[in-house]
Amino acid sequence: MATEPPPSINLTHHFLIAMxxxxxxxxxxxxxxxxxxxERGALGLIINKPSDINVxxxxxxxxxxxxxxxxTQTPVFQGGPVQTERGFVLHESMMPGNESVYASTMSIPGGLEMTTSKDVLEALSTGAGPRKVFVSLGYSAWGEGQLESELLDNSWLTVAADLGVIFDTPVEERYDKALMLLGLESWMISPVAGHG
Known part of the structure; x- marks a missing residue:
């Protein structure tokens, strides 16, 4: 009997919460x-692991x-293990529509952009730039089918992203706040996946 491929899911603008x-x-x-x-893979930024450097x-x-x-005192985050020397700036969209004001920007449904070009830092250096900003070094990436396989292994919970968790929640509360979006608290989740 052939097994059916898992249904296609798109977790763009979602949180992955580690089990x-x-x-x-x-x-x-x-x-x-x-x-x-x-279907080609996935890219994300860890939002609750500050590095030892601030902005x-x-x-x-x-x-x-x-x-x-x-x-000035906002931490720079460890966005993931890939390209840890490179900066990634997650910020609110500056322009309505799909036109970014920065050279190298990915538009994300949900009103955010991720910029990797230095011009966003130059804008911030003048006192301008996006109002809400999250800065990380490095990112997290999955190849084709890799994330789907980790989801089947019960490594992650998923929930639609809430920008308040990224921009307005203290770092040490982000894991619990993300779980609360699912109506969960960390004590409710067993560390052992249920493969009886």
Whole structure:
């Protein structure tokens, strides 16, 4: 008997929430905002693992002034294990429609963009730029079918993203807040998947 392929799912603009049993050091207790998910693979940013550098420190490294007092102490996050020396800026869309004001930007349904070009940092350095900003070094990626297979293994819970969790929730509360979107609390979830 041939097994049916799993139905196609698109988790763009969703959170992946690590199950307690997921012990991979980089992904344990993580919440990942999914920027893109297609049959070719998936890309996302971990939103609850701060690095040891803040936005002011990042701007010092790239030799730009930072004229946004609201961002100086904001942590730069470890977005994932891929390209950890490269910056990724998740921010609210600057323009209605699909026209981005930055050179290298991916539009994400749900009103966000992810920019990898330095011009977004230059805009922030002048005191302008997007109002809500999340900065990470590195990203998380899955090849074709890889994420679907991890979902079948009960490694992740999924829920539609809530931008308040990314931009308005203290880092240490983001995992629990994401679970609450599903009506869950961490004590309710067994660390062992139910494969009886």
């Amino acid at each position: 307690p049993g997921l012990e991979d050091e980089g992904f344990s207790k993580s919440v990942i905002y999914m920027c893109e998910h297609s 002011q420190g990042l701007f010092d490294k790239v030799e730009l002034p930072l004229r946004r007092g609201d961002l």
